[in-house]
Amino acid sequence: MAYQAVEEIQVRCEKENIPFWKAVQLEDCEENGITEEESWQQMTLMWTRMKESVDAYDPSEKSRSGLVGKEGGLMDEYLQNEKPLCGDFVSKVIANALKMGCNNACMKRIVAAPTAGACGVMPAVLVTYCREFLIEEDRMIEAMYVAAGIGQVIASRASLAGASGGCQAEIGSASGMAAAAICGARGGSKEQMGHACAIALKNLMGLVCDPVAGLVEVPCVKRNVGGAVNALAAADMTLAGIISQIPVDQVIDAMGEVGMKMDVSLRETSLGGVAVSPRGIEIAEKLGM
Amino acid sequence: MGSIFDILGPVMVGPSSSHTAGAARIGYTARQLFGEPVKKAEVYLHGSFAATGKGHGTDRAIIAGLLGMKPDDLRIPAAFEEAKKAGMEFTIANRELKNAHPNTARVVMENAGGRKMVLQAYSIGGGRIRVSILDGIEVDFSGESNTLIVRNMDRPGCITEVSAALSKEKINVATMQVFRHKRGGGAVMVVETDERIPISVTEELRKKEDILEVISLNLEGRNG
Numbered sequence: 001m002a003y004q005a006v007e008e009i010q011v012r013c014e015k016e017n018i019p020f021w022k023a024v025q026l027e028d029c030e031e032n033g034i035t036e037e038e039s040w041q042q043m044t045l046m047w048t049r050m051k052e053s054v055d056a057y058d059p060s061e062k063s064r065s066g067l068v069g070k071e072g073g074l075m076d077e078y079l080q081n082e083k084p085l086c087g088d089f090v091s092k093v094i095a096n097a098l099k100m101g102c103n104n105a106c107m108k109r110i111v112a113a114p115t116a117g118a119c120g121v122m123p124a125v126l127v128t129y130c131r132e133f134l135i136e137e138d139r140m141i142e143a144m145y146v147a148a149g150i151g152q153v154i155a156s157r158a159s160l161a162g163a164s165g166g167c168q169a170e171i172g173s174a175s176g177m178a179a180a181a182i183c184g185a186r187g188g189s190k191e192q193m194g195h196a197c198a199i200a201l202k203n204l205m206g207l208v209c210d211p212v213a214g215l216v217e218v219p220c221v222k223r224n225v226g227g228a229v230n231a232l233a234a235a236d237m238t239l240a241g242i243i244s245q246i247p248v249d250q251v252i253d254a255m256g257e258v259g260m261k262m263d264v265s266l267r268e269t270s271l272g273g274v275a276v277s278p279r280g281i282e283i284a285e286k287l288g289m
Numbered sequence: 290m291g292s293i294f295d296i297l298g299p300v301m302v303g304p305s306s307s308h309t310a311g312a313a314r315i316g317y318t319a320r321q322l323f324g325e326p327v328k329k330a331e332v333y334l335h336g337s338f339a340a341t342g343k344g345h346g347t348d349r350a351i352i353a354g355l356l357g358m359k360p361d362d363l364r365i366p367a368a369f370e371e372a373k374k375a376g377m378e379f380t381i382a383n384r385e386l387k388n389a390h391p392n393t394a395r396v397v398m399e400n401a402g403g404r405k406m407v408l409q410a411y412s413i414g415g416g417r418i419r420v421s422i423l424d425g426i427e428v429d430f431s432g433e434s435n436t437l438i439v440r441n442m443d444r445p446g447c448i449t450e451v452s453a454a455l456s457k458e459k460i461n462v463a464t465m466q467v468f469r470h471k472r473g474g475g476a477v478m479v480v481e482t483d484e485r486i487p488i489s490v491t492e493e494l495r496k497k498e499d500i501l502e503v504i505s506l507n508l509e510g511r512n513g
Contacts (some may be wrong), residue, residue, distance in 0.1 A: 002291035028293045042294055049300045063304075065344055104303030107346050107366040112416065114296050116306045122297075144297060151296035160296070161414055214341035216304040289344060 002031055004156050005249045006197065009149050010190045020190045021142040024149030040141065043148075047141050050111050050123040057099035061106045065287055068217045069106055072099030089132050090229060097124035097228040101221030114151045114160045114173055117216045120224030121174035122147060125182050125231050135185065143185040147177035150197050157249065158256030162209035162268040165259030167223060172204035172255065175227035179234040188239055198244035198251040200234035205251075206258055208266035210273025213284035219274055299416040302365045307392055308338065308345035311412025313365060316354020318420060318432035319396045319408045321506050327355050329399040330379040336391035338412075339383035348381045351394055355379070360416055393421070426468055426477045432506060434463055434481040439494060440502040443469045443476040447499050451478055454493050460484045475501070 003009050003024070012023040029039050059073025075095035078084060084091040100120030104110045110119040122144075130140045151160065154173045159165035179200035180193040188196065204227065212218040244251065265272030274280050301310035320327060332351050334342045342348055346366065353368035354360075356375055364371055372379055386393055390411035398406045409422035410432075420430050423438065430436055437455070441447045448467065455462060461483040469476035486505040494503045 002293075024293065028291075032292050043297070046294070046297050046300070064346070107302050107304065107309070107349075109300065109361055109363055110303050111298060111300050112306050112310070113298075115415075116301065116303050116310070119303070145293070148293035148296045152291065152293060155296060156291075163414075213344060214337075215344045287344065289341060 002152050002156065003027060003149060004153065006150065006153050006194050006252075007247070007249055009153075010194065013190050019142070020149065020184055020193055021145035024145045024152075028148075043141050043144050046111055047137070047144055049109070050113070051127050053103055053108065053110050053119075054096050054099060054123050054127050056108055057103055061102070063102070063105035063215070063217055064107075065213065065215055065217060067105075067212075067215070067283070068221045069102050071221060072096075072102050086229075089128070090232065092132060093124045093128045093228050093232065094225050096128050097121065097224040098221060100124060101224040105215070105217045105221060113147070114155070114177065115162070115170045117162060117220050118170040118174035118224065118227065120221075121171060121227035121231065122178050122181070124224065124228035125178040126185075129182060129185065139185055143181040146184045146193060147181040150177045150180045153249070154252055154255075157252045159259055164267065165256065166207060166262045166267050167209040168201075168204050168207040168255055169259055170209065171223045171227040172201055172207055175204055175231045175234070176201040178228065178231035179238075182231060183235040183238050186235065186239055188235070192238045194248040195242075195244045196235045196238040198246060198248035199237055199242075200231050201248075201251050201255055202244065202246070203230050203234065205255055206262075208262065208273045209268040210266060210275040211268065211270055212275050212280040213287050213289040214270045214275075215289075218280075218283070295415055300361045301416055302350075302361060302363065305345045306416045307412045307414045308342060308347045309350045309365070310360040310416035311392065311414070311418050312338070312342075312347040312350035312394065313354040313358065313360040313362070314416060314418045314432070315394050315410045315412065316351040316396065317357065317359055318354070318410065318418065318506070319398060319406075320355050320357050321432070322408060322423070322438070322504055323398045323400070323406050324504065325400055326375070327377055327398045328401045330355050330377060331397040332379060332381045333384040333386065333395040334381065335384060335386040335389050335393040335395070338392050338394055347394075351396065352379055352381075355396065355398070390421070395422075423477065426470065426475065428468055428477055428479050429466065430479045430481060433508075435483070435485050435508055436506040437478075437480040437482065437486050437490070438504040438506070439478040439480070439500055441476050441478065442499040442501070443471075443473050444499050447476070447497075448478065450497055450500070451480065451494060454490050455480070455482065455486075458487055458490055460486065460490070
């Protein structure tokens with residue numbers, strides 16, 4: 001049985017004296033009858049595809065609606081010519097999150113992590129970190145396992161689908177996964193990884209899913225930036241010694257409950273939020289949606 | 290199902306796992322079940338597929354799948370042009386399908402000789418699908434396992450014949466479902482197996498008197 005709680009992962013780490021990522025990998029191998037090598041290979045492929053996807057961005061492409069496409073390029077230019085408020089590293093994270101969101105909208109190849117709409121958060125955090133801090137690839141693949149383990153728990157206790165839990169289930173979950181992963185990659189303990197995830201999830205709790213014209217474009221592309229930057233802040237807070245007063249599994253339960261209470265108009269139906277703002281409706285009508 | 294690669298993955302062409310990757314998977318599964326190139330295809334989109342399919346590339350993804358492309362194929366955005374190159378004619382229309390899941394597509398495939406197959410399937414998110422109707426009979430399978438589909442007359446002994454043919458080749462049955470129109474009429478067996486289903490099994494079963502048609506779907510390894 002896959003993990004139902006982050007605490008279960010931490011308990012197994014303790015019992016077998018293994019790192020967080022290993023506990024995730026072993027459980028999945030046992031569950032699906034594959035070897036650790038096969039699992040590692042598959043995860044390496046996911047990591048490779050993520051990197052390829054970041055690099056495949058082309059600022060001259062536009063989505064079929066024409067609403068998004070150039071944002072990643074604009075951020076790159078700004079980064080080269082100006083002094084961004086967020087500094088070099090975070091600005092690159094922002095650029096990569098935008099690139100991935102645009103890639104997805106432009107029908108390029110991405111890794112759903114955990115969903116296509118939220119595909120920019122993990123690579124923005126992990127690929128950028130790996131490249132800017134010159135980290136060994138193996139450490140990043142371990143971080144991918146951490147993220148997957150967290151995602152699995154969120155899937156079992158709450159939801160990863162915008163249609164059931166709103167955008168907190170997509171961008172929120174991606175942010176929680178990335179926060180735990182980067183925290184671990186920076187040397188955080190298994191407890192700190194849990195705190196980082198909890199803080200990231202709390203900060204995005206209640207986030208609604210309100211795509212304009214039903215497309216994974218507005219506001220989805222930019223929300224990937226929100227998820228990525230939030231993950232970095234949550235990881236840094238945790239590494240500074242700040243803890244989440246609410247345990248991570250209880251935060252996930254709360255998030256599941258918030259998702260269930262969320263009105264259906266705010267769960268990927270395009271009947272609420274910015275989707276029904278005057279401009280949102282105008283865009284939808286123009287596109288014939 | 291609980292693989293971590295359902296959380297990190299699938300690798301897919303955007304923008305939506307349900308409306309793009311799932312749609313491509315529907316087309317791909319249909320093509321695999323048809324077993325040969327599709328010469329002419331009619332695609333009908335229902336519910337959310339009809340409402341937002343265009344913006345999500347649902348139409349292109351299904352056509353790509355019918356051409357044999359998987360959900361991560363970079364040619365999906367150019368599927369209409371690829372169909373032209375491959376000489377496949379197609380039409381796409383919105384249609385209200387009775388009692389269907391919101392993300393449903395119906396595909397009518399025809400080969401050069403006029404043989405037809407009708408498949409209806411729906412996308413359940415994360416790039417996964419369920420096939421719900423095959424040639425007029427209600428079924429329920431994912432297309433993620435090796436699958437044997439047997440159309441037979443609803444008579445005693447058919448299930449034994451199928452399981453005997455499989456066990457002779459040491460093929461382990463994972464799930465088995467039996468559907469029928471009415472007592473003594475047409476029936477369908479859907480058997481999901483752990484191992485690939487060799488041609489010898491399908492050929493042996495085709496010779497049986499009460500078995501009308503045998504279709505097998507074999508996986509080519511994990512997607513990614």
